[in-house]
Amino acid sequence: MKTHLFTLILLCSPAIFAQVNVEEKSVQVKPNLELNKVYNYSFTDQNFSISVNDTISKVVNNSLKSLELIDKNDFANKFEFVNGKNSSNDPDAFYRDFINNSEGIKYQFTTNPAGEFLELLNVSDIENNLLKVTERLGKQKKKSEDYKANITHIEEMVKSKTYVPYIFEQELHVFNFFNGQYFRLGEYYEGKSMQENIFGFPISSTTNTYLKEINLADGSYTIVSDQNLSKDDFEKLWEEMAYYMLHDAKLNLTQEQVKKEIKKYSETVELKVKYENTYDLNSILLKADYLFSLNIGSKKTVNKLTIKRLDD
The missing domain is CATH 3.15.10 (Bactericidal permeability-increasing protein; domain 1)
Known part of the structure; x- marks a missing residue:
């Protein structure tokens, strides 16, 4: 079942604000x-920075x-x-x-x-x-x-x-x-979002978000969101970053030369983001995994953030 993100607004009535509804197989992420x-x-x-399948820096x-x-x-x-x-x-x-x-x-x-x-x-x-x-x-x-x-x-x-x-x-x-959102098993919430960055060029992305599982045995549930970011928006950001780096390196390249170099790699650009968070039945975060993966030509850059609760 495909559901647009804007329909989440209609679902967020006061009656739904229980953390986990076993009968409906749904959750409301409202940390208690x-x-x-x-x-x-x-x-x-x-x-990580990886080139030709070898990690060159970590x-x-x-x-x-x-x-x-x-x-x-x-x-x-x-x-x-x-x-x-x-x-x-x-x-x-x-x-x-x-x-x-x-x-x-x-x-x-x-x-x-x-x-x-x-x-x-x-x-x-x-x-x-x-x-x-x-x-x-x-x-x-x-x-x-x-x-x-x-x-x-x-x-x-x-x-x-x-x-x-x-x-x-x-x-x-x-x-x-995922705070403030409602999810039901078997439903996939599709939509678009904007990712801000310090260079001032927001990047649009398509998202596919879903409730992966409700695990009553260990008292938890897990939500996943996959994002594929716009290549065109990323090229604009990449161009801006290139100007900063070339300026710092004191290389005298014209704007056209910079664009030409960027276009060489534009067809190889792939940028993905993934979130996977696990909560207890009170919607308090137990673990979060964030993955940013960028491929340009033979080079790959990966940022991975893992958050774990230590109390339990």
Whole structure:
């Protein structure tokens, strides 16, 4: 059965807001977290670059994070999200140090009662704490000019007032991806969506989302969403990124030369995104898997984020 995404609005009546309806074989993703209870999660962010089936680089960032519902009313929920211990093998010394020294930073945000993100509240506090990290790193001796330049660059981004909210929403995006939605076994929800990015070129995608299973034996259910992104939109983004990279490399290529180089690979571009989240019967996240896969010619770039709840 094919169902367009806009019909979800019609399904979201108050009578459907039970977490799992066994008779209907349906679920409503409305997280029912306990007030003032801390939920602990591990985040594993892996980035691979592969050429001709050989992995040529692998960067892994591991972190512990906690989530706590600290206040709620009939209109909104207020959460605190805290960075725990971080470890990274990023080959860039500055970014590795920056990630590893970001422990303890707190993010306070709100969602609607269904768990859909509304607003990051303490942006100024987060910015100040991130700048304290760069200040400490800047006081270390015997750092390269590239290291110092990276400090300046990240400080400029933090001070831009848009960087912190954008980065946080991207991190929370996988965590909250299915919140507020209704699904029934055997139904496939097709539609289009837009994926924002920091370069300013939204990429449209076709999505196929479905309830994979309800597992009453272990008290969980799983939802999957496959996305195929627009090649035309991606080429526009790729072109913009190419200009940045060529400018940084100080290569004097004309706009036409850049477009010509990009077109050489346009037929080989394949960009896919997949989300697979598993929840307990209270719609509290147990595990999330996010996969970004980009093929260009003989090269493949993969980003994989895995989130696991540690409490159970």
